[in-house]
Amino acid sequence: MMKENDKKVGVYICYCGGNISDHVDVEAVRNRVEKMPGVAVAKTNMFMCSDPGQELIIDDLKSGKIDRVVVASCAPSLHETTFRGAIERAGANPFIYEHANIREQVSWVHHGDPATDKATVLISAAAAKARKLKPLEPIRVDAKKHAVVIGGGIAGIKSALEIARNGIEVAIIEKTGSLGGNLNNLGRLAPSGENASDILQEILGKVKAAPSITIHTGCEVTDVQGYVGNFTLDVKGRTDSFKIDTGAIVMATGSVSYQPFEGEFGFGTYPQVITLPTLIEALKQSKYQTETGWFEFGGKPVRNIAMIHCVGSRQIPGIHEPRENGQLNEYCSRTCCSAVLNAANQIKERFAKTRVVDMYRDIRTYGRGQEALYDRASANKVVFMRYEADAMPTVEKSSTPDFPLTVKIKDGLTFNEEMDVPADLVVLATGIEPSDVSGLASAMKLPVGTDRFLLEVHPKLRPVEFPVAGVFLAGTCQAPMDAGEACNAAGAAAAKTCALLSKGVIELDPFVAEVNPDKCQGHGNCVDACIKEGALKLVDVQRGGKTVTQAQVTAAMCLGCGACAAVCPEKAIDLNGWALEQYEDMVDAIVAA
Amino acid sequence: MSSKANKILILATETCAYPGADSVGQAHSSYPANTYILRVKAPVLFPESFYIDCFKKGISGIIVMSCGEECPYEGAYKALADRLNSVYQKMKALNLDLKRLRLTAICTVCNRAFLNEINQMNELVNKLGPPQPA
Ligand SMILES: Cc1cc2nc3c(=O)[nH]c(=O)nc-3n(C[C@H](O)[C@H](O)[C@H](O)COP(=O)(O)OP(=O)(O)OC[C@H]3O[C@@H](n4cnc5c(N)ncnc54)[C@H](O)[C@@H]3O)c2cc1C
Ligand code: SF4
Ligand code: SF4
Numbered sequence: 135m136m137k138e139n140d141k142k143v144g145v146y147i148c149y150c151g152g153n154i155s156d157h158v159d160v161e162a163v164r165n166r167v168e169k170m171p172g173v174a175v176a177k178t179n180m181f182m183c184s185d186p187g188q189e190l191i192i193d194d195l196k197s198g199k200i201d202r203v204v205v206a207s208c209a210p211s212l213h214e215t216t217f218r219g220a221i222e223r224a225g226a227n228p229f230i231y232e233h234a235n236i237r238e239q240v241s242w243v244h245h246g247d248p249a250t251d252k253a254t255v256l257i258s259a260a261a262a263k264a265r266k267l268k269p270l271e272p273i274r275v276d277a278k279k280h281a282v283v284i285g286g287g288i289a290g291i292k293s294a295l296e297i298a299r300n301g302i303e304v305a306i307i308e309k310t311g312s313l314g315g316n317l318n319n320l321g322r323l324a325p326s327g328e329n330a331s332d333i334l335q336e337i338l339g340k341v342k343a344a345p346s347i348t349i350h351t352g353c354e355v356t357d358v359q360g361y362v363g364n365f366t367l368d369v370k371g372r373t374d375s376f377k378i379d380t381g382a383i384v385m386a387t388g389s390v391s392y393q394p395f396e397g398e399f400g401f402g403t404y405p406q407v408i409t410l411p412t413l414i415e416a417l418k419q420s421k422y423q424t425e426t427g428w429f430e431f432g433g434k435p436v437r438n439i440a441m442i443h444c445v446g447s448r449q450i451p452g453i454h455e456p457r458e459n460g461q462l463n464e465y466c467s468r469t470c471c472s473a474v475l476n477a478a479n480q481i482k483e484r485f486a487k488t489r490v491v492d493m494y495r496d497i498r499t500y501g502r503g504q505e506a507l508y509d510r511a512s513a514n515k516v517v518f519m520r521y522e523a524d525a526m527p528t529v530e531k532s533s534t535p536d537f538p539l540t541v542k543i544k545d546g547l548t549f550n551e552e553m554d555v556p557a558d559l560v561v562l563a564t565g566i567e568p569s570d571v572s573g574l575a576s577a578m579k580l581p582v583g584t585d586r587f588l589l590e591v592h593p594k595l596r597p598v599e600f601p602v603a604g605v606f607l608a609g610t611c612q613a614p615m616d617a618g619e620a621c622n623a624a625g626a627a628a629a630k631t632c633a634l635l636s637k638g639v640i641e642l643d644p645f646v647a648e649v650n651p652d653k654c655q656g657h658g659n660c661v662d663a664c665i666k667e668g669a670l671k672l673v674d675v676q677r678g679g680k681t682v683t684q685a686q687v688t689a690a691m692c693l694g695c696g697a698c699a700a701v702c703p704e705k706a707i708d709l710n711g712w713a714l715e716q717y718e719d720m721v722d723a724i725v726a727a
Numbered sequence: 728m729s730s731k732a733n734k735i736l737i738l739a740t741e742t743c744a745y746p747g748a749d750s751v752g753q754a755h756s757s758y759p760a761n762t763y764i765l766r767v768k769a770p771v772l773f774p775e776s777f778y779i780d781c782f783k784k785g786i787s788g789i790i791v792m793s794c795g796e797e798c799p800y801e802g803a804y805k806a807l808a809d810r811l812n813s814v815y816q817k818m819k820a821l822n823l824d825l826k827r828l829r830l831t832a833i834c835t836v837c838n839r840a841f842l843n844e845i846n847q848m849n850e851l852v853n854k855l856g857p858p859q860p861a
Contacts, residue, residue, distance in 0.1 A: 235764075238748070238753060239752055239764055243755070243756065244757065244758075248760035249760065256763065259765075601742065663806065665802035695803050696768060696769055700810065709768070712768050714774070714777070717765060718780070
């Protein structure tokens with residue numbers, strides 16, 4: 135075996151097109167690094183992540199000039215995998231790689247000589263670690279070709295269908311008595327005008343026809359054990375409890391409609407103040423047209439409807455009142471503008487006499503085909519008024535007997551004129567709130583944002599993935615989105631699930647504890663310190679014709695925390711890829727500078 | 728090098744504090760350059776001797792930036808807190824100012840907390856100078 139001081143480290147320093155080189159004298163760093171112990175090659179490039187940048191590494195590895203790699207560039211979260219990939223393409227082991235973060239943690243926060251000096255030190259530390267890196271083999275575990283989708287809304291159903299189409303069994307676990315989620319509550323969908331029930335009928339038909347999809351309605355997951363490829367879920371039904379073994383999990387628990395509090399825009403005080411879902415239901419239930427030409431609600435003709443946008447969304451601290459739990463919904467619910475205008479158009483096109491006044495803060499009909507809804511509403515003579523967040527409309531009992539309610543608004547479209555709008559019906563464009571999955575999230579250690587939606591690892595680098603391997607997410611449990619977008623996310627989550635499970639084996643990162651059998655004396659301190667049940671145990675092994683007791687790691691169970699390494703008096707157990715001794719060398723490099 | 732005397736070592740967890748430091752970078756918020764951030768999976772890896780050795784080698788201050796209660800390794804945070812308590816005992820015996828070692832929780836977007844911690848430690852090490860273990 136080669137000694138670490140035989141290691142030939144290649145160091146590649148990135149300009150990042152000026153992002154780094156504007157503050158760090160990259161060439162000066164290169165000159166210093168080149169002279170460091172163990173550094174065989176030091177090169178610079180305008181963009182290390184570009185093909186020519188990666189080619190530098192590949193060529194030097196192939197020609198045998200180097201056998202360890204350090205790239206000094208942006209944060210490792212962005213390109214560590216890129217460079218490991220390049221190493222793999224050169225036919226080498228991807229784990230001989232160490233990253234030096236000289237953009238986010240140097241050039242963007244320090245300037246001048248201190249930046250150049252610090253970049254040099256960080257690279258020297260990375261090179262010191264690199265000399266102690268060894269090739270690692272990914273841990274292979276068998277994976278069950280089975281996935282569980284939690285939540286049977288459109289996102290869950292679409293995920294399940296796609297996964298099943300790829301030959302993997304799926305179980306859908308739905309809390310309520312039926313599949314379909316919020317689409318059950320909608321009529322004609324924005325922007326296309328298709329009937330939600332038609333869409334549901336079509337995809338539910340496909341689900342029922344798919345023999346590899348099992349549906350559990352009226353069920354909830356109470357606990358999740360295991361790891362990627364081998365999860366076990368405890369499921370509680372209305373009358374029974376059971377377990378499901380599965381390889382991957384898709385969270386598709388969706389969202390609920392915001393419920394206004396008592397008195398919010400007169401809600402709960404006046405029966406004529408209703409939410410958007412109530413209006414959508416009424417439009418679904420009512421005859422296509424009426425003899426009178428008025429839209430009717432509660433058996434009464436509606437002459438004027440006022441619709442108020444952004445109720446329960448885009449709330450501003452200091453202006454809006456938080457819930458008892460201190461929660462404010464600061465996000466835009468993204469679906470309500472289109473849904474309101476869609477409803478307004480249906481009213482104007484079916485019940486020509488009813489007047490619609492649309493009171494908005496902003497109109498956010500983003501996305502293909504959505505702006506047309508606004509144009510159509512304008513053509514349909516919907517009257518628009520605009521309010522500011524700090525001067526919201528108020529809903530009051532009318533002072534005249536002609537109408538039950540008056541909406542007072544300071545209209546920004548008419549130079550802040552104060553208007554009294556008489557109304558038979560006030561519709562609150564209530565937004566979306568995530569379903570409460572706090573129990574599941576903490577059982578599975580899934581990150582939840584301050585807005586209570588579930589958080590994917592990274593929207594561009596690792597969309598629809600959780601940091602917990604083998605768990606994905608789709609639909610409005612992640613953020614407000616319309617049904618089309620929820621289906622896109624579902625497709626992505628399904629594709630990632632299939633890619634993960636299709637081979638029947640999974641490769642895990644090899645960053646786990648490893649016991650050095652030459653040193654281990656079987657003290658067992660590590661076993662006591664280990665925080666993961668089943669990851670580490672003492673076993674009797676044969677060594678040199680004798681039976682000795684030594685520690686043994688179960689790689690697939692090991693979390694890679696290193697709690698064991700800290701307590702071994704023999705230094706016989708360490709963490710692959712993140713070894714204590716590597717850190718000691720890094721500290722030496724830092725103090726030496 | 729300019730900051731030779733007073734080096735601050737920062738052990739930053741890869742899931743919370745390290746991306747937190749990146750987020751400070753993305754905001755282009757400047758902080759003293761005598762800070763050296765090492766990315767760690769969980770600081771529970773480090774035995775007591777690691778900290779003491781760092782001080783003996785000349786590191787002036789150490790900030791352990793963990794995920795706090797959000798630690799993805801259940802049970803590790805408590806072990807870490809216990810560990811640091813025994814490090815403090817050892818530091819006392821060596822006549823090292825206990826403020827040179829600090830355990831804190833930094834999230835991925837805790838920019839202000841990150842800067843506060845660094846500035847406070849920097850002030851301290853500038854006042855105390857390099858460690859002189861007894
Ligand atoms: C008023 C309103 C109008 C809208 N109008 C439109 C429109 O016109 N056009 C459009 O494209 N979109 C519209 N949307 C958005 C659309 O409803 C969503 O995009 C879509 O329903 C998202 O689907 P989903 O599967 O992510 O979530 P959901 O439909 O919310 O489904 C989630 C499912 O998960 C279940 N669940 C939750 N928690 C658990 C648990 N712990 N265990 C098991 N199951 C669980 C729920 O019971 C539910 O069945 C509108 C939304 C609202 C609120
Ligand atoms: S979609 Fe429109 S109504 Fe809904 S929160 Fe956003 S801006 Fe307000
Ligand atoms: S690294 Fe952590 S989980 Fe793995 S064996 Fe050591 S203590 Fe246990």
